[in-house]
Amino acid sequence: MKNKKFKLTFLGAALCFALVGCSSDDSTETTNNNLESKVLSNDDVTITYGNSLLNHYSESNNSKINLINGYSARSGNSLPTYQNQAVTGAINLVTLANNSNVNTESGKVYFVPTGESFSGSINLVSGAKLIIQGTYSGTLNFNGAAEVYVEGTVSSTNQINVPANGKLVVGPNATFGTQTIIHLNGNGELDNFGVFTYKSNTIDGILNNYKTLVFNGSQNFTVNGNSIINNKCNVTFEKNTQFNGKIFNESKVTFKNGFSINGNGRINVSGGSFTDVINGQLSIDGLVENSSVNTLTNRARINLGSGVTLGNMNANPAFKGGIDINTNLTANQLKIASEVVLNHNTYIANDGCIDVTLGTISCTATSINLNYSGIFASPKINANGVEITLSATDVRVENGKAYVSYHTNDEEFGDAPYGSVRVFDIAGSNPVLIAQADFNKAEFNSLEIHNETLYAVGNNKNGAIMYTVPLVDGMFTNSLDAIKSTNLPSLSAKNIYFNGNDIWLTSSGTNGGLMKLNSDFTLNSIVDNNVGAKYVVANANNQVYLALNNKVPYIRFADETGASRFNPVKTYQSIELNVTDGKNTLALDSDPANKDYVYAAFSDKGVAKFDMTTGELKAQFIPNEFRGLDGYKVLKNNGRSNAVTVDGCFVYIANGGDGVVALNKNTLEYVGHFRLNTTNSTVDQKSANYVYAKNGYLFVASGRNGLAIINAN
The missing domain is CATH 2.130.10.10 (YVTN repeat-like/Quinoprotein amine dehydrogenase)
Structure with missing residues (x-):
């Protein structure tokens, strides 16, 4: 390239005239951020040197980045908290009845005050509401859609049945007598915000647990057909449990003596939940399932203790979805679906409801500490009076400097062939933009640094192209004549890398693919001819090349010499x-x-x-399908x-x-x-x-x- 003209900035000229004399060499190199500010230009490239001329692109920003975590939000909200019930205007049962029987009226609110006791029978009609702040020891008869809120103590010796459409709410400080039994009938509801033991041997309604719940009747426990247990915190089953109905575990469930699941029964375990089966027998005609969309990334953990045995395992599969079962039993014995894994030791954090920490993974949200070091506006090119803003495409870091390539956004500016390369000094506490090279005849998809030379590859209207820019102590050369352009095969060069004397290139379009180049960058051979070529990477032992064939990933795994490990090349039809x-x-x-x-x-x-080494797909994460603990779309x-x-x-x-x-x-x-x-x-x-x-x-x-x-x- 011929050097047509040079332009020296006013700042540089002023400094020159201020001195006794000026050197005839205007290309003095310095290696710090205070290098001589100047602009050099010819028909192909304009290079701006010095932070003082480029500082207007930068914004000082050292703020901390707060990571959004879809799990911790539980659908964007924390667990519900109990709201103490207001008794203003309510009827005081101690004053009203003095421990005699009470027939309530629909639409009215009754209460037992804090510090006082009531032992009379209560006939609670549909539409009535009872708030127990003190102590109640009488007989409670639910009738229809009534509500009971227990904030104090219930020590009744007669069983309390919650009827259809009735609701009993256990507050965080509620206590119950050792002989007090509460039974949930069909379509009845029990909400637990405290530490509560359910002593009936069966359940027929809907139970929502937000704290600590223990099922401990006098014999084995049965979850009947239309029953649903929604666990948001911690549940323990003391006896062997039979499921004709369903439990949805979003936190921790402990089975101390095994379980059986009949045909329509379900145990649904959400991603991030923990189910601990300590002992007993498992029999499954129904299903244990994690129904989260991302089975590879949103796993639930199940531990089966060494004393757990198997009974009738008629279901196939018995376990399905994103589940990690930690056990001595085999996959065949457990009849697991293909996506279920064994003994992966999935990390489970102690969050209060889950009262243990499991797994050895340390790479969690608490491990990330992110802070902005700087934000930089994109280069702007003036093209015949039209200002074109470029987009960054690639980054390389070498010896305390970062190099960034840019191209023209085709959606905004069509096929205008403008590109740029920047140099940032990142050796200090904050990055500094110290040089920018704007190109008039090419845009860049990628760059590489090799032997003190920057290679920027991309395209212009004539096809794939590369510019080579010599570096002196990591900075662009002052000699514009040393900057060269080379035409490359195909339409658009995607990226390039060097492996010893070998040069590898991916280029897309007609006659594109994975190519090996000679030392003068002429074509040596087309290793894989593919119009859908995308990218190539390599390390000391491996080379991997990606293309798309009819929307399907086509991945060529090779050794460090570029020799393919598999014939034919691997394709992945499941990832269309x-x-x-x-x-x-x-x-x-x-x-x-x-x-x-x-x-x-x-x-x-x-x-x-x-x-x-094997070409095996180990895991996949699809952001658009990812859901939080209860179906919440985390990435919206x-x-x-x-x-x-x-x-x-x-x-x-x-x-x-x-x-x-x-x-x-x-x-x-x-x-x-x-x-x-x-x-x-x-x-x-x-x-x-x-x-x-x-x-x-x-x-x-x-x-x-x-x-x-x-x-x-």
Whole structure:
């Protein structure tokens, strides 16, 4: 490239004239943020050096990022709390009846005051309400849709039957006598906010538990056909329990003496819940199920003690959905569905309701500490009077500097061929933009740093292209003549990497695919001819190349030389994409313990984890299908998984309007997510289109809305 003209900024010129003399060499290199501010330009590229000329792109921001966690919210709300019942205007039973019998009236409220006792019989008619704040020891006859709130003590010796449409609510400080038995009839309701023991041997209605509930009758317990137990906290079954009805466990359930499930019976275990079967026999004609959508990422944990035995296991499957069973029994004995796993030691946190901590996973939401280090607006190109805002596409980090490539957003600006590359100094506490190279004849999809040279690959109207920019101490050269362009095969170069003397390229479109280049970047061979080529990554032992064939992932697993491990190449029909124009990046785990895994971003099909030595799909997370504890849609904005990156603990997904999603990298279980701040006060939250993790930093690109650099400890 010929150097047509040079432009020196006013700042640089003023400094020059202020001195006794000026050197004839205007390209002096410095390696700090105070390097000489100047602009060099020719027909192809304009390079701006110095933070003083680029500082207007940056916004100082050191705020902490608060991770949104769909589990902790329980559908966006905490567990319901008991509301003490107001007695203003209510009828005092002690004053009214002085321990004699009472016939109530519909629509009226009665109460036993705090510190006082009442022992008379109460005939509670439909529509009446009774509040027990003191002590009640008489006979209570429920009739119809009446309500009883126990905030004090009930010590009745006669059984209290909650009828159809009737409701009994146990407050957090309620107590019951040792001989007091409460039975729930069909369509009756019992809500427990306290520590309550249910002593009847059967249940027929609906029981909602928000605290601690123990079933401990005189004999084995039966959940009858239309009964439902909704457990939001902690439930214990002391006796062997037969399910003709259903229990929904969202927290912890303990079976001390086994259970049996008849044909229509169900035990439903939600993701993140814990079911502990300590002893006894299991017989299953019905089903134990986690009905959460994401069976691979929203698992429930079941422990079967060493004393647990199996009776009649007529159901097949007996266990279904996202469940991890920790047991000495086998999959065949338990008759588990294919998605159920054994002995994965799924992490369960002690949250008060679940009173134990299980599993060894440390990569949880509490492990993430994210703070903004800086937010940078995108480069702007003036093209014949039209201002074009570019979008970030790739990041590389080398020796205390970060390099970021940019392209033109085709949806906004068509096929205008403008691109940019930036250099950030990240050696200090806050990143600083120190150089920007704007290109007039190419836009860039990716970049690579190799042997003190930056390689930016992309395309223009003539097809795939690459620019090489020499680096001096990590900074762009001052010699514009040293910046070269090279035409590459196919229509659009996606990314490039170097392996010793070998150069590998992915390029899409006609005559595209995975290519091996010569040292002068001419084509050596097309290793895989594929118009849908997307990305290639490699480490010391593996190479992985991704393409899309008719919407289906086509993944070529190879050794470090590029020799394919499998013939034919692996395809994954179960992951058919509806959206095929995404970036679809790959990320390799650099952790030695996980060196054989690769993670792929699949747009509307989320992120998948593969074993590079076997090609096996190990796990998949689909954000749009992910639900919280009770069906709550955690990621509401229907984002697409554009890019993926991995660090020591987590997989991060750039998931469009949902922001950045963090997963545990071992299991692909959801940890949390966050939305991005913006440099533009009129824009509330930015979407995440690209993400890259390196050296404790997280780089998140948000299309034309800029780049966030985040300190990820």
